[in-house]
Structure formats: structure tokens, C-alpha cells
Amino acid sequence: MKGMATGIQLIGWAGQGAYFGRSILQWLASERARRSLVPAGFWSLSVVGALFMLVYAAFREDWVILLGQMVNLGIYLRNWRLEASQDPRRLSLNALRLLFSAMALALVGAMALSLGLDHSPWMLVGWLGQFIFLTRFPIQWWEAERSGRADLPLLFWQVSLVGSLLLLGYAIWRRDPVIAVSQGFGLLTYGRNWMLFRHQQSDPA
Numbered sequence: 082m083k084g085m086a087t088g089i090q091l092i093g094w095a096g097q098g099a100y101f102g103r104s105i106l107q108w109l110a111s112e113r114a115r116r117s118l119v120p121a122g123f124w125s126l127s128v129v130g131a132l133f134m135l136v137y138a139a140f141r142e143d144w145v146i147l148l149g150q151m152v153n154l155g156i157y158l159r160n161w162r163l164e165a166s167q168d169p170r171r172l173s174l175n176a177l178r179l180l181f182s183a184m185a186l187a188l189v190g191a192m193a194l195s196l197g198l199d200h201s202p203w204m205l206v207g208w209l210g211q212f213i214f215l216t217r218f219p220i221q222w223w224e225a226e227r228s229g230r231a232d233l234p235l236l237f238w239q240v241s242l243v244g245s246l247l248l249l250g251y252a253i254w255r256r257d258p259v260i261a262v263s264q265g266f267g268l269l270t271y272g273r274n275w276m277l278f279r280h281q282q283s284d285p286a
Contacts, residue, residue, distance in 0.1 A: 089140045093259035096133030099126045100263060104270045107233075117277045119233055124164050127157040137259065145207040145251065146260060149215055156218040160231040203254040210247025217241050235278045241271040 103126035110120035131154040138147035217240040224234050245264045252260035 089137060090259065092133055092140070093137035096130045096137055097259055097263045099130030099133065101266060102126050103130065104266065108270050108273060111274060111277055115277070116281050117233065117235075117238070117274045119164075119231055121164070124157055124161040124231060128154065128161060131157055141257075143255070143257075145204075145211045149211045152215055153218055156222050159222060160225060163225055163229065163231045201254075203251055206247055206254075207251030210244050210251055212244075213240060214244030214248055217244065233274070235275070238271050238274045238278065242268065242275065245271060 103123050106120050106126070107118075107123055111117050131150050134150045135147065135154065138144075138150055217237045220240065221233055221237045225231050245267045249261060249264040249268070252258075252264060
């Protein structure tokens, strides 16, 4: 049993390793360019990280993290395709609205189910954080479909900061070092990219 728990932790750390890798890659590329950008390899590392984290969250029966990773994986795959294609087929706005509505309904349903089983206020904090955190990639996806480029807009980083703070509190409550370390590191990269965007706006040249 202890060996299985250790294996699950290793799967979680492997997923976070892929996420750390994408964040460091994006951070270094942005620092060199002095603007926030998305380097090659960001979305492929995102897909790898999401697959590992799906397995990790499933074994831990953590519905908050599991649902978030499921939604994100679909968006990562879409951005991976946009990044790889020179002439991508963009989804219509109506199709996007339908997809986002389905995501919201699934999230609300899972939230209601888990809150019925666990009345802790920290569970509500976790779901609120995940809901906010999840909106960052639909925001990014919407912009990507409009522009045909898999970029990360300013609102993505602002929403990431708020959601990450709430998820950090949730992870500490659950005593989950994998998620806590991930959110703690994420706060640094989200804050730095927000600063880079502000620098771009004040000095567009």
C-alpha cells in the first residue's frame, strides 16, 4: 500500500515536472524577448503534464483537480494543433459557445456532487479556485480561435493569479504537496508575465 502511494506521488511529480518545464521554458523565452510569449514546446509539455495529472487525480479521487485537468487537456490539444498547423481550421463562435457551456455545466454538476459529500468550506474554496483557474484557458482558447495563434493574453495571467491563490489554500488543506508546490511556483511565473505585459503596454517599442 505504501509502495502504491509512493508510485502515485511519483506520477503526480512527473506531471508537475512537465508543467514546471513548460513554465520555465515560457519564462526564459519571455525574459529574453522582454515580452510575454509562448515558445515552441509549451503546448506539447502541457499535454504530457495533463495526462500524468489525470492519472494522479483519479487515484487520489480528487474531483476538483481531475475535472480541471480533463478540460485543460482538450484545450492543450487544440492549441497544439493550432501551433503545428500553418493554416488551422478555426472553430466558429457558436461552436465555442456550445463547448464552453458544456464545460460550465459539467463543472457545476461535479461541484454540486462533491459539496454534497464534503461540507468543508475548503472544498468550496477549491472549487471556486478551480472554476476561476479553468476560465483562463477558455479565455486563451477564444482568443486563439479568433487570431489563429496559440498565444497567452494578459487576462490569462490575471485570472491565473487569482485562481492559483485559492487552489494553493485548497492544496494546503488537503495536505497535497504536489499541487501546493505547483501553485506556489505558478504564482511566480504568472506575476512575472503580468509585469512583462505591463512593460509592453508602457513601452510598446
